[in-house]
Amino acid sequence: MAAEKRGLNISTKSFLTAIAVIFALMVVTYVLTFLIPGGEYARVEDANGNTVIDTAAGFTPVEGGIPFWKWLLSPVLLLGASGSGSVIAVIAFLLVLGGVFNSLEKCRLMRYMLDRINARFGAQRYTLLAVVPLFFMAMGSLIGSFEECVPLVPIVVAMAMELGWDALTGVGMSLLAAGCGFAAGVCNPFTVGVAQQLAGLPVFSGVSLRLLSFVLIYGLLELFLQGHARRIQRPLQEAGSSSLAGFQRDPRMDRGLKCFVGLLGIGILVMLSSVVITALQDYTMVIVAVMLLVAGFTASLVSGMQPSALGRTFVDGVISVLPAVVMILMANSIRYTLEQAHILDSILHIAVETADGMPQWAVILFLYLVTLGMNFFIPSGSAKAFLLIPLIVPLAQVFHISAQLCVVAYAFGDGFSNVFYPTNPVLLISLGLADVNYGTWVKWSGKFQLANLVLTGLILLLGLAIGY
Secondary structure, three states: OOOOOOOOOOOHHHEEEEHHHHHHHHHHHHHHHHHHOOOOEEEOOOOOEEEEEEOOOOOEOOOOOOOOOHHOOHHHHHOOOOHHHHHHHHHHHEEEHHHHHHHHHHHHHHHHHHHHHHHHHHHHHHHHHHHHHHHHHHHHHHHHHOOOHHHHHHHHHHHHHHHHOOHHHHHHHHHHHHHHHHHOOOOOHHHHHHHHHHOOOOOOOOOHHHHHHHHHHHHHHHHHEEEHHHHHHOOOOOOOHHHOOOOOOOOHEEEEEEHHHHHHHHHHHHHHHOOOHHHHHHHHHHHHHHHHHHHHHHHHHHHOOHHHHHHHHHHHHHHHHOOOOOOOHHHHHHHHHHHHHHHHHHHHHHHHHOOOOOHHHHHHHHHHHHHHHHHHHHHHHHHHHHHHHHHHHHHHHHOOOOOOHHHHHHOOOOOOEEEEEEEOHHHHHHHHHHHHHHHHHHHHHHHHHHHHHEEEHHHHHHHHOOOO
């Protein structure tokens, strides 16, 4: 993403790379339908009306496989499948995002906002590099915000480039930080909250180890980001130089900026309130999308854009992000194929049987890896909890591992790989908008992911040692 390119246009190179990777994974998935026999676990409804695995009924072999035509059309057919509502919501959210940010760019409000940030914080940029990731980690860890952070990713990427860094730094400060916070799960309602409920634990109990995890992971992330930023930084003029001192405030743009930040801030506050008003938790993405739409339209008009021009630029922005819709559908088709071929439960059954005979310390690490593996196919944290928790918690307890520690292993396995796997549409969208090639992202963030895997594995072993 060049410094002068602010709109949400999906980079052709990034798009083609992502499409190639996802299609290769679709092919591998189709091959697996011939190699893995079909099977399924019986399901029942729990006391809260959620469909979970019935461990008493066990696993039953069934006929597997999927017709070739069905696999080929899976990116479209999944829209009519059970659970497709979340996919449709993500697509609608993305289209709103594209339209709004294109409008903000055309009315020059984005350019004005970045100039203000540069003039105000250019001399303290490394303070921002510490505060911004902490904000995103807190959003992920306290309210389970991940998809909802996407509107802020392009802003942070543009800000990072304005402050002399690169697009990788910007995505690391925002989406990578949100993923880390989501995994630390201090009070994440979508992973820890659901998992503890299914495991029969008080919701958000046992917070001590998760708080320690948050602090340690933030420290590791900050070391990683600071090291990279200092290696690639471009020199900035000293504060007070002609470039920074010459910034001229524009009253109309200031009013537009206040409208945008204020209205979007209200949406974020409503999202934060979902921690205590649990009825809002299923609608956080809708709330942010609506407030983003209102904030973008209002700010653009206040900044001087005519209504007719606003309509045209909004539509142009929606069209510019349509390639990301293709990525979302293809990525989600992998899970659809596994479910239609009846081998998703078979993969899980094989993993559970593998744990038999392992030493206690290896079991907790293995459960972490099982969740990491299943997250490749099922990015949704809550959906994965209904599949995994009824199986892995009883298994862990056979080895005298607490359900509380099992929940931490599940949260770790769910969160970090969201910002690494190409099957996660939020990652692909963010990389496309930032003009970051997926291969480049894997090479860059893989170093952090490896270090973080070691750190979180040690945290789980610490929890086991202290009887957490």
